[in-house]
Amino acid sequence: MFASAVTVLCFLGFCSLHPSFGQDCTNRQDIQGSLKQVQKLLSAHEASYLQSLRNLKKKINLLQSSTGKQASKPTNSTCPKLDTLTNGRKLGKSHSVGHEVHFLCEPGYELVGSESRVCQESLTWSGQQPSCRDINECASSPCLNGGTCVDEVNQFSCICAKGWAGVTCQSPLPTFFVTMTNTSAATSPDAAAATTLPAATAGPFVRPSRCSTVQGTTHCTCEPGYTISGRDSSICTDIDECELFHDGQAGRLCLHTCVNTAGGYRCTCPAGYNVTRDGRSCKDIDECATRQNNCTRDQTCINTYGGFQCVRVDCPKIPNATYVKTSPMRCERNPCPVDNKACSQTPNSFSYHYLAVVSNLSAPRVMFRVSALRPIGDTLRFSMLGGKQARRHFTVQRSDRLTGQLMLVSPVQGPATLEAEVEMSELERRVQLGRYITKVTMFVSQYEF
Known part of the structure; x- marks a missing residue:
């Protein structure tokens, strides 16, 4: 169509340049008709060409838009699924970036690896995949007087030597003296x-x-x-019964001190203890309950094995924050000014707790639990503060989503006083909402009654 229009134009131009050929050329009406047809043809061709350009431009725009959306949207916006724990469980189902997953072991098992893992921007999990390892209840040698320990799931049993009985072989069997x-x-x-x-x-x-x-x-x-x-x-x-049965097969007659008497013996206890009804064991005297203490009015009496402690709780002095005592064993922070960010980062409260335990207490053992009654955020984190001595004997583990527990991991030889601080942090989308400090003081006695 475009070629025929060009031919007509060339022919008309030739006739106009050579009027001598007018007889042979088409008359003017025919020429005008042909020009109108050529004009229509050119207009139609131009419209078709413009429509093709518009369609091509739309296709290019659509292609660019779809390519940009695919580039901005990752193929996988979650971290890979975590393996389930054998003899344990996982807390948290979301695998999206920024979310945290916690791990717990069943009673009788201890967690080895990361207690919690976070889905990172790289779509990988922080920390190491944990596992649950069977706790060896016999590791602390709980069986006494030559007894043999048998490790079981979440418990142990003792096979006692001849002449001994009890859960830990702590009681000698009755001995009958035959007259020689x-x-x-x-x-x-x-x-x-x-x-x-x-x-x-x-x-x-x-x-x-x-x-x-x-x-x-x-x-x-x-x-x-x-x-x-x-x-x-x-x-x-x-007969010196104390000497005869001190290291014999039947074991000791008294749990503390045996005193030989004419024709017999008697058991005595250290200061702070009384002899029990069986005549061989010792029972702690509660100096706080019997008012056998010298604590002042502004002090609190804490009964310990073999004695007592007078303690006084004073609220801590921390820069940028002030605390007030709301109970004998608790201090809470006064409200912070709106523009004081340093104040809002300080602990919301301090709680003080005191425990009395015997020497060489078997471990591992739960000593204290910290939990949130009405959590505000989406995550609770538990950690332990303090020096090397506390970390040598204690650790903090999670027992469920809202509770952390202070664990004794190694026996302590008394007399000793140990302190540990458990921090509970409340977070919302990894932003800290509050901190709560629990200070636990453990008084370890000198004896193992």
Whole structure:
């Protein structure tokens, strides 16, 4: 169509340049008609060309738009799914960037690895994949007096040595004392008479024997708690039960101190303890309940094993914040000014707790729990503050989503005083909303009753 229009134009131009050929050229009406047709053809061609350009431009714009959306939207906006824990569980289902997942182990198992993991911008998880390891309850040697420990799930059992019983083989079996008899030949009836000891050898730890003659043989016996002294059947000496059963197979008679007496023994306890009804164990005296203490009015009496402690709680002095005592064992921060960011970063409260424990307490063991009653944020974090001594004996673990627990990880030899601080932080989308400090003081006694 475009070629025919060009041909007509060329022909008309030739006729106009050479009027001598007018007879052969088309008349003017035909020429005007042809020009109108050519004009229509050119207009139609121009319209079609412009429409094609517009369609091509739209396709290019759509292609650019779809390419930009695919580039801005990642193929996967979540971290990979985490493996489930054997003998444990996972807290948190969201795998989106910035979300946190916590791990817990069932009772009798300890967590090895990261307690919590966060989905990072790189779509990878922070920390290491944790696992739950069986706790060896026999690691702390809980069985006493030669007992054999058998590790079980979340518990242990003791196979006691001969002469001992109890959960930890702590109690000796009852021992019966049999009166010893010495037999010697008698040549005359006079030898059967009871012998009277000289005054110099008589005393509470020496007794005369009781002899009788049967068919020409003399039998001598002693009172309970005494025995024939060597070859002299006429003298009975006291049995030192404390020495005899100190390291014997039957074990110790007393849990603390054994005192030998004439014909027997008695058990004594250290200061701060009384002998129990069984006569061999010791029971702590509660000096706070019986008012056998010298604590002042502004102090609180804390009963400990074998004694007591007078404590006084004073609110901490921290720059940019002030605290007021709301109870004998709790201090809370006064409201912070709106423009004081340093104040808002300080702990919201301090709580003080005191524990009394015996020496060499078996571990691991839960000593204290911290929880949130009405959480505001979406995440709670628990951590331990303090020095090397506290970290050597304690650690902080999560027992559920809202609770953290202070764990004793190694036995402590008393007497000693240990302090540990547990911090609970409340967060909303990884932004801190509040901090709460719990200070735990543990008084370890000198004895293991």
